[in-house]
Amino acid sequence: MTDLTTSSGGAASGQTGISSADLGLRRRHRKELRLKILGMAAILFAATMLFILLASIVSSGYKAFTQTHLELEIEVQEDLIPADNPARGDYQAMVEAALLDYYPDAADDERRAITSILSSGAALKLRDNVLSDPDLIGTQTTVNVPVSDNYDQLNKDLLDRDLPENRRRLDDSQIAYFDRLEDAGIVSAPINWTLVTAADSRFPELAGLKGALIGSFWALLVCFLISFPLGIGAAIYLEEFAKKNRTSDFIEVNINNLAAVPSVVFGLLALAVFLGWFGMPRSAPLVGGMTLALMTMPTIIISTRAALKAVPPSIREAALGVGASKHQVVFGHVLPLAMPGILTGTIIGLAQALGETAPLLLIGMNAFITSAPASPVDAATALPTQIYIWADSPERGFVSRTSAAIMVLLTFLVAMNALAIFLRSKFERRW
Amino acid sequence: MYDADQNRTERKVGQKDIKITARDVQVYYGTNHAIKDVSVEIEDKTVTAFIGPSGCGKSTFLRCLNRMNDTIDICRVEGNIAIDGEDIYDRRVDPVQLRAKVGMVFQKPNPFPKSIYDNVAYGPKIHGLAKNKSELDDIVERALRRGAIWDEVKDRLQAPGTGLSGGQQQRLCIARAVATEPEVLLMDEPCSALDPIATGQVEELIDELKQNYSVVIVTHSMQQAARVSQKTAFFHLGNLVEYDDTEKIFTNPQDSRTESYITGRIG
Numbered sequence: 176m177t178d179l180t181t182s183s184g185g186a187a188s189g190q191t192g193i194s195s196a197d198l199g200l201r202r203r204h205r206k207e208l209r210l211k212i213l214g215m216a217a218i219l220f221a222a223t224m225l226f227i228l229l230a231s232i233v234s235s236g237y238k239a240f241t242q243t244h245l246e247l248e249i250e251v252q253e254d255l256i257p258a259d260n261p262a263r264g265d266y267q268a269m270v271e272a273a274l275l276d277y278y279p280d281a282a283d284d285e286r287r288a289i290t291s292i293l294s295s296g297a298a299l300k301l302r303d304n305v306l307s308d309p310d311l312i313g314t315q316t317t318v319n320v321p322v323s324d325n326y327d328q329l330n331k332d333l334l335d336r337d338l339p340e341n342r343r344r345l346d347d348s349q350i351a352y353f354d355r356l357e358d359a360g361i362v363s364a365p366i367n368w369t370l371v372t373a374a375d376s377r378f379p380e381l382a383g384l385k386g387a388l389i390g391s392f393w394a395l396l397v398c399f400l401i402s403f404p405l406g407i408g409a410a411i412y413l414e415e416f417a418k419k420n421r422t423s424d425f426i427e428v429n430i431n432n433l434a435a436v437p438s439v440v441f442g443l444l445a446l447a448v449f450l451g452w453f454g455m456p457r458s459a460p461l462v463g464g465m466t467l468a469l470m471t472m473p474t475i476i477i478s479t480r481a482a483l484k485a486v487p488p489s490i491r492e493a494a495l496g497v498g499a500s501k502h503q504v505v506f507g508h509v510l511p512l513a514m515p516g517i518l519t520g521t522i523i524g525l526a527q528a529l530g531e532t533a534p535l536l537l538i539g540m541n542a543f544i545t546s547a548p549a550s551p552v553d554a555a556t557a558l559p560t561q562i563y564i565w566a567d568s569p570e571r572g573f574v575s576r577t578s579a580a581i582m583v584l585l586t587f588l589v590a591m592n593a594l595a596i597f598l599r600s601k602f603e604r605r606w
Numbered sequence: 607m608y609d610a611d612q613n614r615t616e617r618k619v620g621q622k623d624i625k626i627t628a629r630d631v632q633v634y635y636g637t638n639h640a641i642k643d644v645s646v647e648i649e650d651k652t653v654t655a656f657i658g659p660s661g662c663g664k665s666t667f668l669r670c671l672n673r674m675n676d677t678i679d680i681c682r683v684e685g686n687i688a689i690d691g692e693d694i695y696d697r698r699v700d701p702v703q704l705r706a707k708v709g710m711v712f713q714k715p716n717p718f719p720k721s722i723y724d725n726v727a728y729g730p731k732i733h734g735l736a737k738n739k740s741e742l743d744d745i746v747e748r749a750l751r752r753g754a755i756w757d758e759v760k761d762r763l764q765a766p767g768t769g770l771s772g773g774q775q776q777r778l779c780i781a782r783a784v785a786t787e788p789e790v791l792l793m794d795e796p797c798s799a800l801d802p803i804a805t806g807q808v809e810e811l812i813d814e815l816k817q818n819y820s821v822v823i824v825t826h827s828m829q830q831a832a833r834v835s836q837k838t839a840f841f842h843l844g845n846l847v848e849y850d851d852t853e854k855i856f857t858n859p860q861d862s863r864t865e866s867y868i869t870g871r872i873g
């Protein structure tokens with residue numbers, strides 16, 4: 176009784192009994208409270224940092240999800256479009272003419288400044304419309320065309336009108352030109368589908384993530400196809416078939432080490448081996464996927480082994496006991512039971528691979544590529560390297576687009592982790 | 607004592623066939639000598655009980671009889687064990703084939719996390735005992751009837767086996783073991799996870815099973831050994847101290863260690 180309720184100090188001073196307000200007990204409570212507060216403070220700190228990070232990304236990125244457009248009534252002039260090759264028509268002139276309708280009194284040098292409001296994508300949009308519907312030739316058509324980056328910034332209030340003129344990207348007259356369009360009611364800011372339907376571009380208003388998304392998809396697919404079967408195979412061999420001896424211990428230690436190797440090292444390895452020796456194409460998602468597979472494999476091996484270990488030995492004994500062979504035990508009983516754990520580990524490994532940047536930079540997946548890859552051997556970027564490229568670009572429009580791309584990447588990561596959690600809880604078994 | 611043993615077995619041979627013969631079996635776990643010099647002859651259509659204090663090697667010896675110890679890396683078995691005169695540790699014997707012939711029921715009920723039907727059908731399937739679905743259905747029903755659980759589960763054969771009660775699970779495991787038509791059934795403390803009623807059912811079952819099989823059961827319950835077995839082997843520290851008719855072991859043990867154990871002074 177004494178031992179339960181008093182510390183040795185309390186016992187020495189003769190205090191006993193359950194109810195005695197004892198010094199040792201109070202000290203113990205205080206210690207517990209202190210630990211609790213420390214723990215809560217740590218969690219609060221982590222949550223705050225996460226919130227700040229997310230808030231800064233979202234607040235700078237959300238504006239990239241819209242793009243300023245002008246609704247122009249464009250005269251599709253037959254004489255500017257060669258009949259034998261409509262793609263080579265002078266669409267730029269038609270768009271400019273439509274815009275200049277709003278400035279009937281503008282002088283020549285003013286006209287040059289005014290037409291710079293238009294993005295170079297404006298003429299392309301008109302061209303695409305005409306090519307898909309040749310009946311438009313000779314008629315008037317309404318087209319929503321994008322404006323160039325500086326005016327997009329102006330419309331989104333990202334350009335401070337109160338700054339002195341010489342420190343602004345647009346001078347007073349340029350702002351006045353744009354305000355006239357706004358007064359005419361033809362300025363709108365619809366959802367920026369370009370962000371996902373276009374590949375990279377020098378112009379922020381035309382740049383999109385399509386190439387990076389497809390590049391990441393190919394790379395992850397290759398990574399999965401290589402690392403999943405190899406990782407599971409290696410894990411099954413090590414866990415179920417290999418004799419436990421020095422060699423297997425050595426291999427185990429090295430797999431754990433491999434999982435801890437910095438990713439840039441894998442990039443250098445891939446550069447030397449895949450590109451250097453085997454002469455595989457630079458910037459290709461195939462090579463990117465192979466490099467990522469090197470990094471993902473240890474993760475898959477480790478999680479597969481853990482999942483196999485977690486299958487109770489009684490199941491193996493039961494199967495062996497009715498005369499199943501080792502092979503039948505593993506593939507008929509143990510592996511299916513371990514599958515949820517294996518899949519969870521694999522998805523987490525792939526999510527890591529999706530966000531991995533350094534190895535892809537080393538094999539050249541940060542090249543400037545303006546078309547989406549058609550196959551895994553075409554040059555491409557991946558999501559993280561696209562973010563890296565955009566973050567490095569001087570144009571103002573890329574600032575918010577970088578954040579938007581980060582949000583896209585984070586969305587995929589969260590979705591993958593949610594899938595992993597879902598799988599784990601859905602297939603969790605109790606024996 | 608050894609001579610007495612010899613005489614008795616010779617006497618008995620006329621009445622009951624010897625199913626399993628073990629000669630000078632040694633088992634080592636690494637350097638741990640777990641079974642020392644055990645020689646024993648187990649009769650057909652008889653229930654043989656292995657008793658002894660914890661850690662004396664009952665399970666180890668039992669697992670030698672269907673080569674379950676092969677799955678333990680550090681385990682080494684020496685000596686000679688023959689079933690129907692055929693050495694089961696011979697290089698030509700496939701342990702997988704052997705285990706179909708020597709079924710095993712474990713201490714803790716361990717049904718597969720599959721349906722009741724699949725639990726029982728698994729063994730016959732992998733050994734190709736059924737030519738078609740209806741034959742397999744028959745085998746499953748027969749095994750479940752022999753496991754004395756058919757009436758309880760016949761309406762829910764597709765329900766998971768893990769959803770049954772502990773006693774039902776153990777009987778399901780017995781049904782699974784008999785489904786492959788084994789000749790020997792090894793049971794390692796099959797009732798230790800069961801309540802008295804389920805234990806009673808399993809014991810009745812064992813009594814019936816001995817019509818067809820040679821049953822070897824490890825038990826910690828002296829009463830159980832007395833109730834179900836005809837022969838009893840007493841192990842102590844890896845040695846087989848005494849092996850005789852159950853009645854004789856419990857009423858007139860030859861060895862002082864056996865006497866101490868069954869009267870509750872060791873173990």
Ligand SMILES: Nc1ncnc2c1ncn2[C@@H]1O[C@H](COP(=O)(O)OP(=O)(O)OP(=O)(O)O)[C@@H](O)[C@H]1O
Nearest residue numbers: 635638640658659660661662663664665666667678
């Ligand atoms: N897998 C194993 N690895 C190493 N040693 C083992 C293993 N299994 C059993 N042993 C050792 O072999 C000896 C006999 O164990 P065994 O399990 O056969 O005893 P038992 O008589 O079945 O005991 P219990 O009645 O408690 O089940 C023990 O000393 C034990 O430590």
Ligand SMILES: [Mg+2]
Nearest residue numbers: 664665666794
């Ligand atoms: Mg045991």
